[in-house]
Amino acid sequence: MDISSLSRPFRLLVTGGGTGGHTYPALTAVRTLQGRLAAVGGTLDVLWIGTADGLEARVAPAEGIAFQTVATGKIRRSSNPLKMLSAANVKDMARVPLGVAQARSIVAGFRPDVVLATGGYVAVPAGLAARLCRVPLVLHEQTVRLGLANRKLASSATRIAVSSESSLPLLPAEVRERAVVTGNPVRLEVLGGHADKAVEALALYGFDRRLPTVYVTGGAQGAQQINGVVREVLPWLLGHANVIRQCGPGNVDELRAAAARLDPALAGRYHLTGFLGAELPDVLALADVVVSRSGAGTLAELTALGKPAVFIPLATSAGNEQAHNAQHLADAGAALALLGEVNGPALQNAVGPLLTDPALRAAMAERARTYGRPDAADRLVDVVLSAASA
Numbered sequence: 001m002d003i004s005s006l007s008r009p010f011r012l013l014v015t016g017g018g019t020g021g022h023t024y025p026a027l028t029a030v031r032t033l034q035g036r037l038a039a040v041g042g043t044l045d046v047l048w049i050g051t052a053d054g055l056e057a058r059v060a061p062a063e064g065i066a067f068q069t070v071a072t073g074k075i076r077r078s079s080n081p082l083k084m085l086s087a088a089n090v091k092d093m094a095r096v097p098l099g100v101a102q103a104r105s106i107v108a109g110f111r112p113d114v115v116l117a118t119g120g121y122v123a124v125p126a127g128l129a130a131r132l133c134r135v136p137l138v139l140h141e142q143t144v145r146l147g148l149a150n151r152k153l154a155s156s157a158t159r160i161a162v163s164s165e166s167s168l169p170l171l172p173a174e175v176r177e178r179a180v181v182t183g184n185p186v187r188l189e190v191l192g193g194h195a196d197k198a199v200e201a202l203a204l205y206g207f208d209r210r211l212p213t214v215y216v217t218g219g220a221q222g223a224q225q226i227n228g229v230v231r232e233v234l235p236w237l238l239g240h241a242n243v244i245r246q247c248g249p250g251n252v253d254e255l256r257a258a259a260a261r262l263d264p265a266l267a268g269r270y271h272l273t274g275f276l277g278a279e280l281p282d283v284l285a286l287a288d289v290v291v292s293r294s295g296a297g298t299l300a301e302l303t304a305l306g307k308p309a310v311f312i313p314l315a316t317s318a319g320n321e322q323a324h325n326a327q328h329l330a331d332a333g334a335a336l337a338l339l340g341e342v343n344g345p346a347l348q349n350a351v352g353p354l355l356t357d358p359a360l361r362a363a364m365a366e367r368a369r370t371y372g373r374p375d376a377a378d379r380l381v382d383v384v385l386s387a388a389s390a
């Protein structure tokens, strides 16, 4: 669609969420499209269909994006077919038709030029409603293999935007011909942080700037496994580095109590937080080494920034997707991956050399950067606009 000749607002319905990994690419696409339209004097009408308890329920309204929920059915995956038929799954699946009916009435009323779905179970009813209303549907997949929601929607999609070339051979032929590689959009502000501002924003006045800084993150919800492994080595780590530790909103109280028992000489180098919002870009800019889960969103950010990372993947993510992500970078020397049962000594062995050898960090950072795709949001918006004109 040629947006410069549009005499009305462009209407985008966006759907997806549950986790940060599904939410932030959608948000970044919305902002990028807004910017493109503003540059030619146009405007965007945008409506987001998400879950009431997902990150998007906070993020979308905070950005001034109209937000609605519909009934959805969360499918709890299991390798055991009997567990797939659990009472909770059966009850939730029964909610899908209601969600589709609700989404259909929203789509019919809003009349979007295009629907963009970024995954998560909430995207299914809105994606199906797009097909029922004959509105072009663009899917975005962050991970190498299509997630459950995108698999359900693939046959209805006009275009399927994927984050890496390695996804293409894994797609069925009839889906592959509609697929295009865009990369995984990274929020613009995440790429523009300032290390000095992190010191101010988090009041890191006890930090020792002669030491490297390690940023530990378990993803938006935090990760019990990473919290446990880091607990084992925290005094050692603080002996060699400043540590910013994002542990998940539900875990702060417990870890704060443990922090109170730290040697006061080390405690000044330690900052504990449940979730990093506006401070995240500055913390990433400050970080010399990142210890993290290997969700697709985090990977896209760390590679775009070129950060040396030690990944501790979520072992149970669908098809071991996080382990695959981490191993892919580790094979290229762009990160380290700790797979399987991970303990404190394993983390210490991985992080230790990176803390003492700046040249090792620089080489890993350089290799990581070659995997970054800072133009992913622009490419995804190109796909959205071309689908709208289809």
Ligand SMILES: CC(=O)N[C@H]1[C@@H](OP(=O)(O)OP(=O)(O)OC[C@H]2O[C@@H](n3ccc(=O)[nH]c3=O)[C@H](O)[C@@H]2O)O[C@H](CO)[C@@H](O)[C@@H]1O
Pocket: 019, 020, 021, 022, 024, 119, 142, 143, 217, 218, 219, 220, 221, 246, 274, 275, 276, 277, 280, 294, 295, 296, 297, 298, 299, 301, 314, 317, 318, 321, 322
């Ligand atoms: C448990 C689960 O299902 N994980 C999946 C989920 O990842 P999940 O959403 O858990 O993790 P991602 O790495 O994809 O995204 C996390 C996002 O939250 C941000 N963040 C994190 C902490 C914080 O304090 N502040 C903050 O803003 C990160 O910078 C990142 O942008 O979706 C990803 C993309 O589909 C998948 O690859 C993951 O396997």
